[in-house]
Each structure stands twice: as C-alpha cells, then as structure tokens.
Amino acid sequence: MNVKPAGLVAKPFLVPILAVVGLLLAGCSPQGDDSRFKGLPDGERPAILLITLDTTRADRLGIESSAVKTPHFNKLADGGLYFTQAYSTTPTTLPSHTSMMTGLYPMDHKIRENGRRVDAQLDLLASRLQTLGYRTAAFVSGFPLAEQFGLARGFDKYDDDLAGGANERSATLTTNAALEYLALEETADFLWVHYFDAHAPYEPPEPFLSLYKDDLYSGELAYMDSEVGRLLSAFEARFAGQPRKVIVVGDHGEGLGDHGEALHGNLLYQGTMRVPLIIAGDDIAPGSVARSVSIRQVFDTVLEWAGVNGERSLLGENSEPVLAEALKPYLQYGWQPQFMAVLDGIKMIQSGDIEVFDVQADPGETNNLLGSIDLAPELQGALSAYGSRALDALNSQAEKPETLSQKTVERLASLGYVGTSGQPILRDAAPSPKDMVHIYGDLDIGSGYFTNGNYDAAIEVFSRILQIDPYNFMAAMRLAVGYSVTDRAAQAQEFFERARSINPASVDLRHYHAMHYLRNRQSALAEPLFESVLAEMPDRLPALEGLLSIYARRGDDEKVMQTLEKLVKVKASPGPDLLRLGKMRMAKGDTKAAISAFEQASQILDERFRQNLELGVLYLADRQFANAAASLDKVTRFDPGYPMALFKRAQVSVLLKEADSEARVREAWKRGDDTTRRLIVSEKLFRGIDYRSN
C-alpha cells in the first residue's frame, strides 16, 4: 500500500467565537451541551460532502489493493488524510451510521440492529448543522437507512427513493439524484450520499461485470468509485471558490470468507470491522494516519469543520481505545455477546473467551497473542467497561422494539436482517460466535426459506441447527412457527415451549404463540398472551388485530370498540376500521365519538367515503348545523339514502334559517319515499310550510 510520509498534521482550528450564538441556540441541543456551539459566519463555512460506503472493506479499495482500480478514491486519499486503522462501531448498517450521525457507540445510541428507530431525543449531526446555518441534504441507497428509521431528522431533503419498493438503488441512480439536486440554485452545503452497491448480492454493471468477473465484490467497489468520481467533480464545481471538505467512510466491511464469515454482522474480525476513511479539504495536508480511530468520530470532525470544537475530531490527537460490538449472534441465537477494543495496533476481542491480535503485523488475525504480550491496562479496562455497560444497558433498557409492518420486516429479511426482541438469557456455556461459523450458512439458508414461506424446507434446516446448537432461540421459535402454519399443532406446541425455556422474556415468542392458539381456535389461550404482548408493545398491530377478532367472535362490543380505537392509531390506512368504529359508536348513541371516527375516515378515504348521510345525521344531533348541511349536500341522488338526506337537509335548512328552506322542504316531499314522507308530516319544524304544492 501507499504509505505517505508525515503523520497527522494537527492544525489548530481557527474558530471565530460568536458569544451570542450559544445563547441563541440554548435549547437547541437536547443534550444540553450548548457551550460547544460556536458556528462560523456565512461565507466562512465550508461546504461539506460526507460519502458513506456500505459493506466496503478497506483492503479492497485500490488505495490498498493493486488488483482493484479505484482512481477517484486513490486520488482523494493522495490529496488528503488516509486513516489506515479506522474501525466501524458495529458491523450493521443502521447502527453504524447512527454512530456516525451521533458520535456515540451503539450502547449509548441504543440502535443494535437494523429495523429499529433512532430515538427522537438523540442529538443528530444534521440537526446540529442546521442550527449552525447549514442547509442539509441526504441521498441514501439502501432500505436499512429509509426515512422511517429516524436518521432523516435534521435534513432539509432526505432522498430515500428506492424506486418502486426495491431494497436498494444503484450508485448511478443515487449519484444522478444528488447531481440534479446540486444543480439547483438553493442546494445544500452539507450533503450526505450513501452507496449500497457493495452489499450482497454482488452484481456490478458492465464494464465492471466483465472486468471483475472472478471477483464481483471488487467489481462493485470499482463501479462505486466511478460514480463517486462523478459526485466529487460535481461537488467541486458547485462550490468552486469556496472552502470545501470531503469525508469518505465505510459503514463496515464484508467477511468474504475470512474466519468463516461470508457476509457481515456476526463477527468482529478486520474484514468486517476495518473500513476505509479519507478526509480531504483545502487546508488538510496530505498524509496517512496509523492511529486507530472510530467512524463515530465523523460526528465531531464534521462539527469541527462547521466551527464547533469537537473533542473527538479526526483532526485532533484523541487516542483513546476504539471500541465496537457485534451483538446479533447474542440477540438472535443466544450466543456469547461480542465486544472489541483496539489501541496502538493491538486488538482485543471478547467473545466468551478473549483473543488478542497485532493487527498491523498480522492483519489476518491468525496468531492469538493472549498471554504472550503485555496488554495496556487502558485497553483491557476499556473493553471490560464497554462489555459490562453494554449488557447493563440492554438489560435495563426498557427497550421497546420498534413496531414494524409485515412489509418492512419482509424487506429487511430479504436483505438478510432478522430482528428479534427480548433479551436472551446469557448462559455461561453459550458458544462463542467464532466457534459456530459452520452453521452460519444453514442459518442464512433456513432464514431465506422461512422468509419466502417455504416452511417444510425451513423446518428441515432449523431442526438440523437445533441438533447442533440446542439453545438456539431463533431456530426453536422458527420451528414452532413453521409447524404451526403447516397445521402440525402438537409439534408446534412442543417447540413453543422449548423456545420459551430458552428465552422466557421474548415478546415475539408470546406473540407467535398467541397467533398459534388463534389459528387453532383456542381464543381463551390466545387472549392473555396477546394482552401481555400489548402491555409491553402497545402498538403491535397483529396483536391488536388478533384480539379484535377474539372480541368480535365473543360479541364483546365494548372491547371491540376500545381495540379499534387503538388500532386506528397504529395502522397506516385505517379507513375501513374507522368506518366500523363510527357505525358501532353511532349504534351505541355515542354521537361525538362516532363523529370523530367518521371525520377521520372521511379524511383518509376522501371521495371513497360514503357515510355522508350518517355523518350529517350525527352533526345534526350534535347541533353542528353548518357541518350537517355540508355533509348532507354530498349525498348524491344515486344513493339509496337520498330521500332521507333531503329530509335531514331540510331540517337543517330550517334550523339555519336559510332563505331557501321552504323550497328544500318541498323538494324533500317531492322526492320522498313512504318513510321520509311520514317523517315530514310529523316534523314540527315544518309546520306552516306548504310542502305539498309545487
């Protein structure tokens, strides 16, 4: 590789201090750290481009590998600072990006897996930049970073348009979108662009497909490089003559078979944890930095460029141990939790037992140095402190897993992500994830079958896994569900009980068990389980729907209505449920609640809303005459309720003292049916009106 002379050139950062800004911004920082706000005046703020590269191994870019041509990355690294020991905080997309956007490790920002929602209280980079005067825009390319997961906060524009429900978009499409936006008069001066191409499956377009036919992963990197080149040129052209900064960083790498891991997320070795990191800009002297750094330092670095002192900026000399975690095998399979710390080229991995590697001399991590070298006390201290704090946080975290729609779960699963909820029991005898690589393949295959609804094949694979790993929670739960949906109730019950013995706290398990009972018409067993699921996760839609069907079957109208009230708050398009609720409330004589339900239904359904007669009658009963008139006017002559609508409209007209009220009563009589004519005859409001004449 291309090692440049000088080490880090630390520049004192010149920050004009605007004393008043701190005051003006008081309350803008939810973490109350206002003293750090020292924005730059207009014109001195650099335009900042943050490029994040999904699933990109540092040793596969052309900067380190002559086998891969990445001229744009190389040029940027040559002209800027290249960090040879940069580490992800966790090998999963949403949590690692959340670290970059918050400056926090996963134990502090609490996003452990994809499919969670970033806490609305967290201080996000884009929001901070907005308060410092930046316009902000993001272009992301993979579903794990879609707006719904919470990183969009603080962006004036957040483009996660993956075109027709796809799970990713190509670098070309993302770059096109960013370039189109950069060409606007009112564009952003903080731009985050995320590329997802290197994520499996590896399918680079031509000519990269042919050029790298034996190494399609690298082909994706070369392709990404070509698009990054377009983006960099456009950024430079757009902000020509102004200060500019660029930061390029990987969110995590890819195993590519190292230590038995094909993809990422399960282990903490260099292939998935060491990422490319380049910073470049007018006043950044070229060089390389061998100090270990964390991608979470992106946060402080960008803020420093924006004029705020960042104690952990990559431009500074901060040399605390770099930490990371990989908790997926713990959360999903009940294996040992894994943590890692690196300092001065020495890396410790705690995964039940402890491994120690000199990652500079032995980047393949083949020689475990535990016991043969002295370890820095601060390295050991940082590792054990992180491990215990992270587990405490998980235990105490009243962590309410995000309620995801079935569609969202399926999209994440199709990318290989399967979330769980509930804390597994930490068993002393739990295997270390590094010793279980022989079943990663089966876990992926079984999950694939399961997600695609191929339950017989999934049952075969998960039975095999459970033989090898008898406490694998996910395998037991999936066997239970697999047997349940294929109508083998006895086996299903056996595996539900087995899964419960492994992880009694799992909300998911209770939920699926309740669904199983419901499927078998054992409502009395399903009901308390659904209720306990909702006590922990009040928004869990399928549990609400399960209870609704149980209450309806039992004819418990009160509970049906209560559950519908909750359900309509959770569902994306609850139009039909609101109609059902409105009709039930109306039948019970609860006018105001019925009006509220119909009003919401009308907003959602728009012209498909057909209950204008009911709503008009309700408004009339509630003496909201103008609203009643407006609703009744929407009932058309093709509606079977038209005569009734005319009669009610005439009542409203008299009450409103409209000029044409007598004509309306005559019209109601003329078009009336037997029922409405009887009503007209006996209506006191109409006394003295000669409605029978023309």
Ligand SMILES: [Zn+2]
């Ligand atoms: Zn990723």
